[in-house]
Amino acid sequence: MVFRYEKDTDNIVTITMDMPQRSANVINAEFNAALAETFARLKAETELTGVIITSAKKTFLAGADLEPMLEVRDPAALFQEIQQVKRIFRGMETFGKPFVAAINGAAMGGGLELALACHYRILIDRPDAQVGLPEVTLGLIPGGGGITRLTRLLGLETALPLLTEGKRLSPAEARALGIVNELAATPEELIAKAKAWIQANPEPRQPWDTKGYRLPGGDVRTPKVAQMITAAPAVLLKKTRGNFPAPLAILSAAVEGTLVDFDTADRIESRYLANVATGQVAKNMIAAFWFQLNKINGGGSRPADIPPATFSKVGILGAGMMGSGIAYACATAGLEVVLKDVTLEQAEKGKSYTEKVLRPRVEKGRMKEADLAAILARIHPTTRAEDLRGCELIIEAVFEDRAVKKEATQEAEAQLAPTAIFASNTSTLPITSLAQVSERPENFIGLHFFSPVDKMPLVEIIVGEKTSPETLARSFDFVRQIKKTPIVVNDRRGFYTSRVFATYTSEGMTLLLEGQPASVIEAAGMQAGMPVGPLAVSDEVSLKLMHYVRQQTERDLAAEGKPIPEQPSNRVLDAMLSQGRAGKAAGAGFYEYPPEGKKFLWPGLRELFPPQAPLPFADIRDRLLFIQALETVRCLEENVVRSVADANIGSLFGWGFPAYTGGTLQFINGYGVRAFVERAQALAARYGERFTPPARLLAMAEAGESFPMQ
Structure with missing residues (x-):
């Protein structure tokens, strides 16, 4: 039984979500069927005072089951599926009887959306009972009415940061904002308060269904809000660099939705979700930040059958x-x-x-x-x-x-x-x-x-x-x-993270040696989605330390009788150090660091590395990303990195490989393995053999394979 249905002597029905064989309730086909069946049963009740929705799990409702999201490709079919659930949510708040969400634990995503469709929300006052709409962190947008209801509840100015940043709120924060109406100290008090509110409010209406309702703070025609909305796309673009569709989709759905009636706004939201969810960025981010991260944190890389240890x-x-x-x-x-x-x-x-x-x-x-x-x-x-x-x-x-x-x-x-x-x-x-x-x-x-x-x-x-x-x-x-x-990871020089990250800084320096403007190199790295440009991060690491590591490596290779590879970036390091420019800690590197004001690129770079014919910007951008992905495949081939999940999460959390790609190997999946191989071969033909695809990648392209996403 997915839901338990209990009616007390006061004709209050308590619906307890309790999905079998699951540690948390999730929204999937099974949940949707049970929700529809339960709602039909409620409509058939001849005597009904009100409805309480709660959970038998530690959490209230975790949101949508994400596994189907990796496969969904048809926006029209997804739109219809979303609308079916929303019709029930809308039916709850227009039912004519009070619905109360007795939120006994965390309510994220669809969990909070279900609660927002209730007339009243009571949250257990416990540190782990956070609420929020964090879909944007997985490349998605709230699609169960979360955008439509939150903007109508809080107004655009307050709701948009919560939606576009996916912030998780503590019980006190949620109460202060009015997202929940009350807090309860215990599960018993939670239900008691819910029943008391139902008895006191026999015919509730949502604020947006009340005659004379006005959007808090005003809609986009209000001068103050209009000014904020005018600047919002530019602010988002600065943050996302155009690589993340979800935040802009949230902004668009929120703004457009305030100019129409509720039901139309709800459909607008569904269309934006259907478009975003079927895109590649959402699949990349779900694969990495949900499935692969949970796999790693759950012990996927840990040897089995060894008792757990605790340190003191x-x-x-x-x-x-x-x-x-x-x-x-x-x-x-x-x-x-x-x-x-x-x-x-x-x-x-x-x-x-x-x-x-x-x-x-x-x-x-x-x-x-x-x-x-x-x-x-x-x-x-x-x-x-x-x-x-x-x-x-x-x-x-x-x-x-x-x-x-x-x-x-x-x-x-x-x-x-x-x-x-x-x-x-x-x-x-x-x-x-x-x-x-x-x-x-x-x-x-x-x-x-x-x-x-x-x-x-x-x-x-x-x-x-x-x-x-x-x-x-x-x-x-x-x-x-x-x-x-x-x-x-297994033991090799540089291991995985340092080895692959070094290709980013090295490629940036190689481009500088090739006469490409430092500003263009840095812009390409940033537009690709890296946290900072390759020259700026080299300054952060310290050119002196890079030089020392190189010397230690060369000594070790000489002692082992191995050849010392030639790297163009070494010439850049030597030239910079000869100028006394050792990086940020030394006060001078590729950038100048004035005591007051922002850092800026050292003007002397043009003399030290004379400009040459400009390369296509797309080539510079691709070189900075492809070199990292190719080196990751080599690490996988050599069994340095043990799994695709370790490779992707290591790249995202270790040195900030662009989140929208889902990691270095998922970047190849998203690009298309065959297309990636062809582009790498083109880069190799023009810029050097370091871009030659490894044998494993060639075999995958030939077989039509990709890296696993779970």
């Missing part, structure tokens, strides 16, 4: 930017942290980073002073190796130098129990080679965090040749314990 005490070697950030992540997750550096002053400075991040939350009332004090008390700065005793995990975050790492490893291991894990935060040095100085290489692993750690959600777990499955499983559990997303 962690040691961190090095209190620089990375070490300080890792200490913050661990302490805020409730772990005790020993933060070791060569001087107590530096270790104390590392601890202060946590206060720097959290202090604004206290000042804004989002965190209590006592909670901040408790977090800070978990971080123990020290210079003594002996203080590492009792740590179940050590994370080494010292400078990228083999000698320094060797000393740190051996000093710490002498203090550890035989079962403790030693992890290196290196971003480039092979884990297997670093583990050679360890007495327990089976306990040695790579945990590559991303800067700034307090904001970046990814941790790349690198498995060395001797790393045991138990060490991998426990490390995976640690990453989830500190609320990060883990991808698992």
Whole structure:
């Protein structure tokens, strides 16, 4: 039974959503059929006081089942399907009897849309009982009346940011905005309040169905709203760079919908959803940010049959930017942290980073002073190796130098129990080679965090040749314990994320060497959807550090008797460093960094790299994206990256590959594997063999295959 139907002695019907064999209620064909059947039953009632809709699950209603969305291609058929559900929602609010949503947990997307179709909404006052319309984060738009009702409830000015940003609201925030009418402390109070409201309001009407209703704040003909709406498309375009259809579709449906009656507005919304949902961007984002992300966070990359581990005490070697950030992540997750550096002053400075991040939350009332004090008390700065005793995990975050790492490893291991894990935060040095100085290489692993750690959600777990499955499983559990997303890769130089990300910065520098204007290169990267241009991010990373990593790589390759590859970007690095321009931290790189005002491209670039014939902008843009996708395929071929999900999520969360693509491999799917291969071959013919498609990709194109989306 999908819905439980119970009528009490006061003729109040309580409909309890409880989909079998599911941890959460979702809107799918089964749900829609049960909803239609239940509504028909309600219409047949001869004595009915009112209706309460609630859930037997921990959450209220999670929204639409997204799996069919990966396959749907026919906008007309989808439009009709959407309209069938909406007719029931509309029937509820025009039924003539009170409908109350007793929201016992999170109500996202379609869950909130169902609640908005009720006359009154009561939400359980619990931190996890968030509400929102986050469809835009999956490339979709609310299509169950969410745009139509929210704009009529709150007005365009208040509703649009919630809709276009997909913000999740706490119970208090939802109540303050009027999205929910009341809060309840307990499930029992939730139902009691719902019944009381029904008794007191026998003939309710939605605000928009009431005579004399006016849109809060006015419609687009109101001068203030008109001014906002006029600027809104430009604001959205600046944010999305034209790569995300959903936000503009939301804006269009909201604005157009306020100029017509409710039912027409509802149809307009359905048409926009049908158009967006059948597009490629929505499929890319659903595949990555729903199916693949859930697969990874659910343990898809974790060795099975190994008991779960929980950590209580962690040691961190090095209190620089990375070490300080890792200490913050661990302490805020409730772990005790020993933060070791060569001087107590530096270790104390590392601890202060946590206060720097959290202090604004206290000042804004989002965190209590006592909670901040408790977090800070978990971080123990020290210079003594002996203080590492009792740590179940050590994370080494010292400078990228083999000698320094060797000393740190051996000093710490002498203090550890035989079962403790030693992890290196290196971003480039092979884990297997670093583990050679360890007495327990089976306990040695790579945990590559991303800067700034307090904001970046990814941790790349690198498995060395001797790393045991138990060490991998426990490390995976640690990453989830500190609320990060883990991808698992095998050991190679640069691993996966650093190796592929380097192709982006390298291609940008190569284009500069080819005489392309720096401003055009940066614009191409941004228009492609990267967070920043390749030259700007090179400055952020530090040209000096890039040079050092290159030197270390060349030394390692020489020691292994391997050839040192020639890279045009090295000539750019050398030229920049010879000018004393080492990056943002040094105050000068590809950009100038004035003490006041915004950064700007260094005018000397034109003299250092003389302009040549301009290349097609589309070629520059494609080179910056294709080089990353091609290198990812090579990583997959070489078994560096273990799964398509790890590759896509790693690219999205690790270095900001454009979200609308769904990740480096889904980008190939969306482009079309055969079309991608043909375009790569054209780029290779003109710009070099680095764009030659790998054998695996050629075989996929020939067989008409694509990378799995789930």
